Amino acid sequence: DIQMTQSPASLSASLEEIVTITCQASQDIGNWLAWYQQKPGKSPQLLIYGATSLADGVPSRFSGSRSGTQYSLKISRLQVEDIGIYYCQQASSAPWTFGGGTKLELK
Amino acid sequence: QVNLLQSGAALVKPGASVKLSCKASGYTFTDYYIHWVKQSHGKSLEWIGYINPNSGYTNYNEKFKSKATLTVDKSTNTAYMELSRLTSEDSATYYCTRFGGGLWYFDYWGQGVMVTVSS
Numbered sequence: 001d002i003q004m005t006q007s008p009a010s011l012s013a014s015l016e017e018i019v020t021i022t023c024q025a026s027q028d029i030g031n032w033l034a035w036y037q038q039k040p041g042k043s044p045q046l047l048i049y050g051a052t053s054l055a056d057g058v059p060s061r062f063s064g065s066r067s068g069t070q071y072s073l074k075i076s077r078l079q080v081e082d083i084g085i086y087y088c089q090q091a092s093s094a095p096w097t098f099g100g101g102t103k104l105e106l107k
Numbered sequence: 108q109v110n111l112l113q114s115g116a117a118l119v120k121p122g123a124s125v126k127l128s129c130k131a132s133g134y135t136f137t138d139y140y141i142h143w144v145k146q147s148h149g150k151s152l153e154w155i156g157y158i159n160p161n162s163g164y165t166n167y168n169e170k171f172k173s174k175a176t177l178t179v180d181k182s183t184n185t186a187y188m189e190l191s192r193l194t195s196e197d198s199a200t201y202y203c204t205r206f207g208g209g210l211w212y213f214d215y216w217g218q219g220v221m222v223t224v225s226s
Contacts, residue, residue, distance in 0.1 A: 032211075034212045034213070036213070043202055043216035043217065043218055043219055044152065044202070044213070044216055045216070046212055046213060046214050049210065049212040050212075055214065087151065087152060089152070089212075089213075091211055091212055094154075094166060094168070095154050095168040095169070095170075096142075096154040097154065098151050098152040098153070098154070099151065100151045101151050
């Protein structure tokens with residue numbers, strides 16, 4: 001199975017701050033990488049797919065990038081509504097696997 | 108609008124089985140696969156498997172092969188997941204999610220259903 005190692009596990013940031021979350025794949029997955037946001041008590045929501053493409057309705061302050069087998073999610077100016085847990089997920093091959101999550105809190 | 112409506116929370120006894128439902132609306136049911144994902148309390152997400160509603164073809168995570176059985180009823184646009192021989196390790200929230208249509212990612216999710224295994 002492909003392992004997805006996400007860091008940091010938790011992150012505290014101020015409003016308007018730039019936030020970056022990373023995800024390391026255990027093998028080459030190309031651009032088959034998605035990011036999801038999960039707010040407390042809610043279902044995950046697709047943010048980024050294909051490593052860099054923004055899902056419908058997602059604010060442009062979110063962006064994704066790739067360097068080899070390392071993937072990053074960047075929030076350019078943190079807003080209150082961005083608080084939650086973020087997960088990466090590889091869609092290269094079954095079994096689809098998720099990272100351990102990054103809990104983003106306000107400082 | 109696309110909606111995946113899951114059945115209500117379940118409290119089941121150890122050793123029993125439970126069948127969860129996921130009713131799709133707002134799109135052509137047979138055009139997208141339905142996947143199921145497990146989230147234990149405070150934990151990350153685990154992929155259980157998927158079903159192709161058009162053909163009934165299923166693909167399971169090896170870890171859940173003897174635990175979960177996926178089916179669909181095309182006449183009611185509903186997907187089902189039956190979990191058998193339940194233990195406390197199966198207590199979790201289970202999500203159904205849509206996949207396909209040219210976007211090979213989980214673009215819509217059900218609201219989740221909490222299963223609690225307790226005597």
